Amino acid sequence: MKAVLDSIASVLAALATVAVCGLPTWFTYQAIQANVAPAWAWVSVAALAGIGIILTIAFLRKAALGIAPTRERRRR
DSSP states (O other): OHHHHHHHHHHHHHHHHHHHHHHHHHHHHHHHHTTSSOGGGHHHHHHHHHHHHHHHHHHHHHHHHTOOTTOSSOOO
8 A cells, every 4th residue: 555655645746747858848939939048948948847857757666666756766
């Protein structure tokens, strides 16, 4: 039962990561396309998207293994 709850917590952490990293990335992209933000803002888009992807994959991997988002190994 602990593994199921830990998996759910990891999925929720992955969803939160997508929201926290994805929304600013999307709006920065939209600002660049509308010529509101300068072209060098692509650096921040790439960095934030990269960090978001890495963290989301890490949380989803933990969810698949039944590990809580704040732990390194499964609880016994």
